[in-house]
Amino acid sequence: MKTNNDIASRIGESHVTAARERFGSAILKVHWGSKDQVVFDVAADKAPEVVEFLYYGRGGWLSVVVGNDERSLNASYAIYYVLSMEAEDPCFCTVRVTTPADSCEFYSVSSKVPAVIWGEREVQDMFGLRAIGITDNRNLVLPDDWPQGVYPLRKDAMDYRFRPAPTTDVENYEFLSETGDKETTVIPMGPLHITSDEPGHFRLFVDGEDIIDADYRMFYVHRGMEKCAESRMNYDTVPFLAERICGICGFAHSVAYVETIESAQNIEVPARAQYIRAIILETERLHSHLLNLGLVCHFSGFDTGFHHMFRVREKSMNLAEMLTGARKTYGLNLIGGVRRDILGEQKIVTLKYLEELRGDVKNLADALLSTPNFIDRAAGVGVLDRKTARDYSPVGPTVRGSGYARDSRWCHPYDAYKTLNRKPITQDSCDVKGRTLVRVAEFFDSLSIISELLENAPGGPILNDSWSIEPHRYAVANTEAPRGEDLHWSMIGNNQKCYRWRAKASTYSNWPALRYMLRGNTISDAAMIVGSIDPCYSCTERVAVIDVKKQKQQVLSRRQLENYCVDRRHSPLES
Amino acid sequence: MLKTIREVLRTGNATVQYPFAPVKRPEYARGKPDHDSEKCLACSACAVACPPNSIQTVVDITAGKTTWSINYGRCIYCGRCQEVCPTGAIKLSPEFELAVMNKSDLEETCVYSLASCSECGEFFAPAKAVDYAARILSRSRGDDEHMRRAIELISVCMNCKQKHDAYRYWEKSKQAGELLC
């Protein structure tokens, strides 16, 4: 019988004791979902305080907020706040609250812990639950023209193929601005042109050239993957879908997904498979960091560097193709292991590639870092101060550039990372420069991790396919994608389906903090700052600039903004 | 600056002439799955494994046909089909240039006939798959009762098999004097 509750293997006991001491009977029940995952069932009205206590009092960071329609299981909806405990006694603590199916209300944590805000807004949209006291009540995911009362992730709401007809032509989303005593008007913008990879709608509130505040909106191309996985896929084919969440760090998602199942169902993964997963995850980091470094070159006007980064990046793509059979979407993961082994001759070629990459990137990175323009453009720009970082739980190089040693690989080691003894790479400058330096250092770190893993990988099988599943067990799993922690949560149901799958991509954690990074900078730095959290930079597609003094709005194209960022002459606002 | 210029001269031209000159993908690259309709048994194992349902089989029980089809437009080149195919009838090739002018050209279909039950005459399983199973069984050394019966009933449909089993159970119980009704 699967049991995760034998005392010897429990991690996180100290948090339970502390919470029990503080909140007494408000902690209704505690159980371990897997070895290092504690779930607290908490009385609804005490949830905000418990989350706050674990977050600020016990060194927790918010990983994800998961809503779940559990009416068929226990006649209620459940909300899970997953916290990554990174100070003493590292583990995952999940605070679970339920809300009865008739009231659909729960107490918002957002006024105590700002980091939950996107998660709670999403739960409101997707499940039609109401967060009492939420600090930002706007839609997050659902568009303005979505019909009222259709909550996509409710089990009885809709078929996954259903595309409701738009209910309104009016854009009613209100962009926020904190511009002090200066009155601003929010002016509706034209239609969106999804001409680039990722659409997003930004508004910068400026005074002359200075950014006073910024707001933005995403989810224009929400693909409904979670719904699709829950209704259309079988739980064992979801890794292939998960891999398609992101065109860059897809493998990190597919590993995170399979590990939720492996962890919830106690499925053992052969050691060699764990090494292979880690090697491919690092290969993915190589090409992702080179992409971002290329873009940094581009934004700081060093276009030769940009082209060379991309030339060199091609080697990491070839490496991935050799190891997996494809440049991207490696299709390697199954529950219980991987599908392709790394053969002896591939190992030799990989080591050769790593050597070449080390030399090439060293030259390029030296060139970039010694360009006076780069230091000029990056130092002191886009500051993510330590307090904002603490409040919003950003991840990856974004938070590590602000001096926090948050790296999922070393805070909650998984796969072959368990065998390595390394520390997160950090920088204290909190600016674009810090984040770039973190990426450069991590690139070289990844090279040495891959060689180390290749040398030490044990032999043996790569797939364990004899296991059984027990419905309705759930677990989280983390991976450190190039942009930061990816966190998945899943619960298998009956009929070979995922009952609920929640995938949190790394940039989801970084967006809420971006607003604060933009404040106090000039428009010419905007693209550089957005680029420094490493989303697809085309998220700056269509920026509306609203001059708070002149009450004037002007829409800039991405090209104009980018060109201005590159050469810093001919401000597009001066015409 | 000088260093950068030297680097540029050293590395030369990095771009390739594709599509004006062909590029060769390595052997191990995953591309278009090639289907060998001769080897295929129409057993549907690939259709069950295929994550995006790019492979489908549609059975027409009255006509006694099963149609195997693949839609390359849906295929994600994962190779699950190759992994589960019992005969090696489907294999990934490195080919990646799959653009067509006409969407329907992305689809390929093969029709296979079903075997009919030797007792009731209903169509029940792809004829080639039944043959294949018979061949495997006849090669097996095991001479136990179980195996003999499997060979005996190879061309009998599910329903008739159940009837056989029920009858056998009844016979046995009668011999043992256990039948209560």
Ligand code: SF4
């Ligand atoms: S390669 Fe994958 S997607 Fe394509 S047909 Fe085979 S199983 Fe289906």
Ligand code: SF4
């Ligand atoms: S698994 Fe192989 S034999 Fe069976 S239907 Fe698919 S291609 Fe044909």
